[in-house]
Amino acid sequence: MIGGDGIWARWFRTLTCLFLLVWLSLPMVPLAIWSFAHGWFFPDILPQEWTLEAWRHALSDKSGVLDALWLTVGIALAATALSILIGVPAGRALGMHRFRGKAVVEIMIMAPIIVPGIAVVLGLHSVFIWMGLTNTVSGVILVHLIPTLPYVILVMAGVFANHDPAFEAQARSLGASAFQTFRCVTLPAILPGIIVGALFAFLVSWSQYILTLIIGGGRVATLPLVLFNFATSGRNDLTGAIGMLYILPGLLILLITARQLSGCAGAVGGLGRV
């Protein structure tokens, strides 16, 4: 901090800060209100009547919201597990080794982060039809790997770049087998990175819309698809309730990882497309 700040500068900062706070939380407010509203018509500022009807309906068996919730969780978990399985070795290769063609591989991995899903998924649809993967959960899981895998690889490449292979060499020289070395030396060192990568992958898969819509053909009704349908059909109260449900995992994940996340710009990049 350089020099003193006048009283006006401090006031300006406080006011701007308050404005930011309001602006950041504002869009969530009407969603939350709608989820408890019973008929909220123009020009009422607040609903005439409050009710839990929307929540009761959303959480009942017949609305299909809970089915969508579990389906979305399942798809995100599967995509995450596959991404970790495939992404950790790739991240190690990129983070710890120099080899010919590395630049090409890096571009190949960066590309899906920049290139939008719609540019890829329309072409992919025809192969998936041919392979019988359209309208299936496994097809959706597979197509979710396109956005999730690059994030896991990037996070893991960063983790492995800071990982000193001398620890593994030391373990081997102390008599550990290759597997023991991985289990007792490598894994504990990279586990925090794996967790962060997994949480990102989960959130990225959790928020996919167009990939699920095209490959799932509308039959694989994940939460965002259900939410979109309610939002466009004017059921604002249900939309509010589903919207609240839909942001819940992100909130939980943030609370778990708040410490690791702060000041970790590269990792935050992972949330950019959520």
Added chain:
Amino acid sequence: MYRHLKITLMLLPALAVLGGLFLGGLFLGLMRSFNYMPVIGLTRPSMDAYLAIFSDREFYRSFLLSIHISFTSTLISCVLAVGAALLLRRLHLGRTVITFLFQLNLTVPHLVGAIGILYLFSQSGVFARLAAEMDLISRPAEFPALVFDPYAIGIILQYVWKEVPFIGVIVLANMQTMGHDYEAVARSLGATRWQGFRYVLLPLIWPGLLSASVIVFAFAFGAYEIPALLGAHYPAALPVLAHRKYTDVDLAARPEAMALAIVIAVLSAVMLAIYIRISRRRNGC
């Protein structure tokens, strides 16, 4: 030899998945856009789809709209994010709260943000009601059209809401690793506050800001669900137009949808090239 084999084996699954799905998808899209698919008997490639879209006014209006959406929202987000980051790094108590809100915002899916914007800014939304309360309007239709509007104001508002925290967190992290010392040097050498920002801080955060902008621009250009929810029917954003053509009952429109997808891909490839250039330069090689 053994080392190379090991590296190849470690990379192989990832490259197979991304190559098969990502490149495969792009490649097939390209083939279908030329209406060429030997497997299903289409053996004569043609430029018809491209000719059709390039001679259609709607394509140009959609293209310009998409460029407008991504350019405007990226620019506004950058300016606000840098401002917010400058503000936040000087705060002590407020910083923890707002940084948390920034991160919270990052985890909220775009779709939810879009619905929130819809409920805030539509003609029967919260702001319209507040206007009515203050007797500025008497009927919803008198409230200015901020969503479903031809200028895509609602869409841009949503992106700004969502991307200010994203760019802000990256810029803030950049500023924090840099510390205050570079600016202190500049001040000591005779730079005013403004000169310190213009000639020292801005050049230092520029690479980070630029690469974040590229990500935001490409995303705003290619996202489907936000313009689908908040956009006007005509002109529609390019991804919405592509999806509409793809799901058209007339199967002849499908190659046109593919051609639109390829246009989006080409533009994002340009973005990718810029992004890689920046990150190369930043790493000093």
Added chain:
Amino acid sequence: MTRVVLDQLCKTYSGAHGAAVSQLDLTLDSGTMTALLGPSGCGKTTTMKMIAGLLDPTGGDIRFDDRSILRDAPEARGAVMVFQDHLLFPYLTVAGNVGFGLKMRSVAPDEIAHRVGEMLEKVQLPGLGQRMPGALSGGQQRRVALARALIIKPDVLLLDEPLSNLDAHLRMDMRDLIRSLQAETGITTLVVTHDQEDAVVLADRVALMLDGQLRQVGPPRMFFRRPVDEATARFFGGRNFIPGTCRCGVFDCALGPLQLPQGARTGPGRVTFRPEALRLAASGNGRNTVRATVTEITYLGTQTRLRLMSNGTEVEALVPPTDADGLKHGAQTLIHLPVPALWVID
């Protein structure tokens, strides 16, 4: 030519225990080089940043030629600070870095180019203007940072650890460069350093700072011969502190009666003398000569360190290796403490 006065300067960081700098009084005479010496964390960089205007003091005043400058913005003070990690702007060329201050003052580009060229010659980096800072060695980066500060002809130059992290050879060169540039320009200079040798070689006056407080100010040799207290003496390599009482110029202690120089204080205290001041004596009848047993011999290359025991009191000595050639562990020897080398502290 500017005279800098620090008057009861205080700084307490919010949330910190105790003051980083407390009630500091120091005058930098016009055109001189002063070293602010102290271990890391003693408040010396804080003091420097307050002079530069990069930190606000919590109390006291700073005056340049009797004018308080506390309300002046950093860019208006005429004091320029060179940071320890030189902080060259990585996106600018060497010439861009050196010319930065002139650009901020809207000097014409031709004029900037000309003066940058001159300045680079002065710091012995001619022709490197178009390089990027990352392509330079550590020593070269230091010199660019120095050039960047000197080109704007400041009234006061503040150098924060200008010699840290340089190898021995570069360190000598840099010392000579700083001394000659300071002598040539006559800019009032304050050097912050944790290394007593750098302070002694560079500065006309040394100010020792320990725990946020000034302990002693004076010409370098004072700190070796006439330290004010044990902490000061220890900081400059003092090892021997022997309690006793001084009466009529003679100090009574475990080593026997020791003759003191003029001006030594009387009453109870401790006599101190530097390890290298102690001599091995041939015969036992001189003044201040005592008998001692060698308990440890360590060969240090240019010197030999001896630990000796005399009447139950341990004494440490640094002697030329040839003097110690005949000595063995447990040997008896005579040691001589020259009168001018002795001094009494609390």
